[in-house]
Amino acid sequence: MSETISTEAFQVLLDRAGISVKPEHMDEMRSAYMLLQAMRERVRKPRGYDAEPAHIFAPAGR
Amino acid sequence: MTSDLTLLTIREASTLIAERKLSPVELTKACIARTQALDATLITYVAFTPELALEAAEAAEVEIGTSGPRGPMHGIPVGLKDIYDTAGVATTAHSNLLKSRVPTEDAFTVTKLRESGAVITGKLGTFEFAIGGPSFDLFTPPARNPWDPARTTGGSSSGSGAAVAAGMVLGATGSDTGGSIRSPSSLCGLAGIKPTYGLLSRRGILPLSQSLDHAGPMCWTVEDAALMLQAMAGHDPLDPACADVAVPDFTEKLDETVKGKTIGVIRHFHETDHQAAPPVLAAIEQAIAVYTSLGCVIKAVTLPPLMDFAAVGLIIMSSEAFAIHEADQRATPELYGEIARDRISMGGLLTGADYVQALRRRQELCAAVAEAMIGVDVLLTAGSPFPAQPIDKVPKWLMYQKPSITMPFNVTGLPALALCAGYEPGTGLPVAIQLVGHPFAETTVFQLGHAYEQATQWRATRPALLAA
Numbered sequence: 207m208s209e210t211i212s213t214e215a216f217q218v219l220l221d222r223a224g225i226s227v228k229p230e231h232m233d234e235m236r237s238a239y240m241l242l243q244a245m246r247e248r249v250r251k252p253r254g255y256d257a258e259p260a261h262i263f264a265p266a267g268r
Numbered sequence: 269m270t271s272d273l274t275l276l277t278i279r280e281a282s283t284l285i286a287e288r289k290l291s292p293v294e295l296t297k298a299c300i301a302r303t304q305a306l307d308a309t310l311i312t313y314v315a316f317t318p319e320l321a322l323e324a325a326e327a328a329e330v331e332i333g334t335s336g337p338r339g340p341m342h343g344i345p346v347g348l349k350d351i352y353d354t355a356g357v358a359t360t361a362h363s364n365l366l367k368s369r370v371p372t373e374d375a376f377t378v379t380k381l382r383e384s385g386a387v388i389t390g391k392l393g394t395f396e397f398a399i400g401g402p403s404f405d406l407f408t409p410p411a412r413n414p415w416d417p418a419r420t421t422g423g424s425s426s427g428s429g430a431a432v433a434a435g436m437v438l439g440a441t442g443s444d445t446g447g448s449i450r451s452p453s454s455l456c457g458l459a460g461i462k463p464t465y466g467l468l469s470r471r472g473i474l475p476l477s478q479s480l481d482h483a484g485p486m487c488w489t490v491e492d493a494a495l496m497l498q499a500m501a502g503h504d505p506l507d508p509a510c511a512d513v514a515v516p517d518f519t520e521k522l523d524e525t526v527k528g529k530t531i532g533v534i535r536h537f538h539e540t541d542h543q544a545a546p547p548v549l550a551a552i553e554q555a556i557a558v559y560t561s562l563g564c565v566i567k568a569v570t571l572p573p574l575m576d577f578a579a580v581g582l583i584i585m586s587s588e589a590f591a592i593h594e595a596d597q598r599a600t601p602e603l604y605g606e607i608a609r610d611r612i613s614m615g616g617l618l619t620g621a622d623y624v625q626a627l628r629r630r631q632e633l634c635a636a637v638a639e640a641m642i643g644v645d646v647l648l649t650a651g652s653p654f655p656a657q658p659i660d661k662v663p664k665w666l667m668y669q670k671p672s673i674t675m676p677f678n679v680t681g682l683p684a685l686a687l688c689a690g691y692e693p694g695t696g697l698p699v700a701i702q703l704v705g706h707p708f709a710e711t712t713v714f715q716l717g718h719a720y721e722q723a724t725q726w727r728a729t730r731p732a733l734l735a736a
Contacts, residue, residue, distance in 0.1 A: 223590075223616030224598045231610060234664070241668040242586075242614060245579035246622050249629040259627030260479075260634060 211236055211243075273298035274435030275730060278492040281438060282340035285332060292332065292343025296325035296387050299345040303389070303436040306733065310412050312431040314350050315358055315391040321345060324387045331385070341499045342385030347431050347440040350391040351398055352378050352483075353472040357390075361397045361474045362406055365596060365603040375472025376507065377441065377483050377500045384499035389437055392427030398443055398476045399589060400608020401426060402659050412659060413456060414731040415697050419656035422451035428486050429456035433731060439487040439496045445476045446581055446667065447674025449484045450686035450702060454651035457688045457698030457726075459493045459717065460486035462674075464708045465681030466511035468497075469504030477588035478509070480581060480678045489727055490687055490717035494518035497710065513708055521715040527563030529716060531556075532644035534569050541574035542671050544653040551689040551699045552650060558723050559648075559716075569640050569647060571676070572633055578671035580633060581679050583618060583626035590615025607664055630679055637680050641706060646716050649673060651686035651700025674702070683710045687717050688726045696732070 211219075216236050220227055227235050269280055273295050276284070284290035300318045307313060328343040337343065353359045353371035360366045374382065381388065393411045395401030401423045402410035411426040413419040414434040421429040425442030429452030432440050442449035444462035453460025461484050468483040475481055485496035498518050504510040538544040538552060556566055571577075590597070593612050601609055641647065650673050663669060677684035682704050689701040701720075705713035721727055 219617045223613070224594075225613045225616050226601060227610070227613070228606075231606070235610060235614075238610075238614060238665045238668050239617060241665065242582070242617070245575075245582055245668075246618070246625075248576060248579040249583060249622070249626045251629065251632070253628060253632075257628045258631055259624050260630040261627065 209240065211239060272435070274302045275734070276438065277489050278340060278344050278438045278487060278495050279489070281344060282337065282342070285343045286337050292325040292328040292387060293322065295343065296321050296345050299389060299436055302434065306434050306436065309417050310414055310430045310434055311409050312392055312411050312427040312434070312436060313390050314360060314362055314393050314408055314427070317357060317390040321387050321389045328385050328387060338385045339499070340495045341381065343387060344439065345387045345389050345437045346381060346496070347389050347392045347428060347437040348378060349394050349425050349428050349441050349443060351394055351443060351474040352441055354378060354388070354391065359391065359474070362394045363396045363604065363608065364407055365600065367407055371472070373472060376469035376504045378472065380500050380502055386499060392431055392440055395424035395426060396605045396608035397474065397612070398424040398445060398448055399611050400605050402662055403605040403607050405605045410659065413656045414733050415457065416656065416695065417733070418658055419697065420455065420659045420662050422455035422652065422656065424448035425452050425486060429453060429458060432456070432458050432486055432488060435730070435734060439485055439492055441500070442484055442486045443473060444482045444484055444678065445480045445585055446672050446678055449486055450651055450674045450684060453486050453686040454700035455656040455698065458486050458488060459490045459685065459687045460484065461493050461497060461683065461685045461710065461713070462677065463497060463710055464683045466509055467513070467708065467710070468500055469507040469510045471504055471507040475592060477585040479588065480585055482678065490685065490714055490721050491519065491522060493685070494522065494714045516711055518710055518714055521711045522718045524715060525563070526559070526716055526719040528565065529645045530565040530567055530643060531559055531716070532567050532569030532641065532647045534571055534647055534649045536570060537574050537673055538650040538653060542653050542673050544650045545655065547655065547690070547692040548650050548653060548699045552648070552701055555648065555689050555701050555720060558720055562719055562723060567644060569644060571640055572636050574671040574673065574676065576629065577633060577676035577679050578667070580626045580629045581672065581675035582667060583622055584630065586615030587618050587623040610664070634680050637676070637682070645705070645712055647704040649702050651702040655692045655695065655697035655699055677704050682707060683713050685713050685717050687721065690726055691729065
């Protein structure tokens with residue numbers, strides 16, 4: 207994982223999402239995005255094709 | 269028992285009301301006076317409705333006088349976080365986006381509270397849409413902590429935390445998507461429970477993230493939280509996530525011995541994964557000593573890393589929140605405060621695969637916690653890793669930088685209670701522990717929380733501000 211994302215690459219992501227960021231917030235948003243990127247990697251574990259998502263939490267007794 | 273009516277617990281007040289020794293009108297007037305004296309400092313309400321409260325209190329007084337109280341909440345002043353819909357009274361999520369929104373129906377839990385006879389005093393401030401705060405660019409500033417008004421209340425149920433700690437109300441509603449009941453309860457010295465996912469209806473509560481959102485009460489004591497939860501609970505067939513389960517008497521075990529109960533301490537959560545501040549660590553060790561003295565069995569429990577829960581929770585929350593706000597984020601971003609806008613917008617940078625991978629990891633984490641809880645009655649860790657921070661120095665991206673110690677129990681849906689465990693030497697700021705139970709085992713969580721409160725003296729101390 208690279209330690210940062212370029213302003214240009216980040217702008218592509220923003221454009222795709224259809225959202226705007228104030229110029230004065232751009233650097234902090236890029237930094238936060240890199241922390242989010244680490245979380246995206248963290249939730250990816252080796253698992254089989256059949257690993258189910260938790261569509262709805264179903265506690266015992268429900 | 270205190271002579272200051274606003275410092276009565278719900279249990280104390282309801283007992284006096286039932287004995288006709290306390291008038292709901294006098295109690296409500298005392299809470300209104302307390303609010304008028306302190307709200308310029310604490311900024312708890314976004315919509316204070318004393319006239320409506322007095323009308324409800326007068327009606328309660330007449331009914332109680334003729335046929336007795338409906339239950340322990342009858343005539344008790346409570347506030348509502350301003351994401352709970354109230355018919356005819358604005359519900360804004362503390363956002364300019366919804367500043368003039370007036371619902372036509374009450375939230376299901378608000379209906380339940382009204383049916384219990386509770387006196388609703390108004391709408392309490394929140395982090396914007398339960399995610400953005402403390403913010404100084406909304407239509408009113410953020411609530412301040414009664415233990416030190418220069419400090420944050422925590423969030424997102426910020427006004428609820430401040431109002432209960434200051435005696436403006438005897439209880440308040442909160443909502444909790446990643447810790448928004450337990451954080452302000454911890455930082456304001458309260459007992460607040462995020463019940464099992466599905467126990468309380470979410471209908472009529474503005475959503476942040478539907479699969480993580482929980483409603484719940486915030487009160488001065490654990491017993492009060494049990495009483496208020498009782499009034500809010502009940503199956504709502506119109507909320508697809510609301511479980512059709514029997515609602516137990518949440519106070520039924522409060523006076524039973526806790527001897528022999530097993531407490532699983534998740535040390536790695538507060539000692540290494542998100543290292544808590546020294547006074548919090550000391551409070552946890554003192555709590556363990558208290559439970560040991562009460563005859564509990566203490567056991568070490570290891571769960572997956574805290575950051576795994578935080579990552580799952582943050583990805584799911586951000587994705588669901590962005591889906592809710594996508595149109596408004598694109599069309600009118602200027603109507604959001606900076607913090608809510610920027611935090612919500614991060615969800616737009618995630619992919620569908622990110623969301624599903626987080627859901628798959630969620631399934632694995634739920635299974636891991638269920639296995640670790642075999643033979644354990646409750647888990648114990650910190651309620652918050654730190655006491656209240658200066659209100660202007662709360663990091664905007666804290667949940668990204670440090671794993672949330674409350675999020676694991678939103679991800680797993682387990683009932684989690686934050687309760688006061690002392691005060692930081694020097695500052696006097698509250699510190700808190702967190703007790704976590706099995707699904708729908710709120711009675712056991714309350715039992716152990718109440719036993720701790722009864723064995724300690726923390727509930728005898730109120731903010732110094734109230735004596736001024």
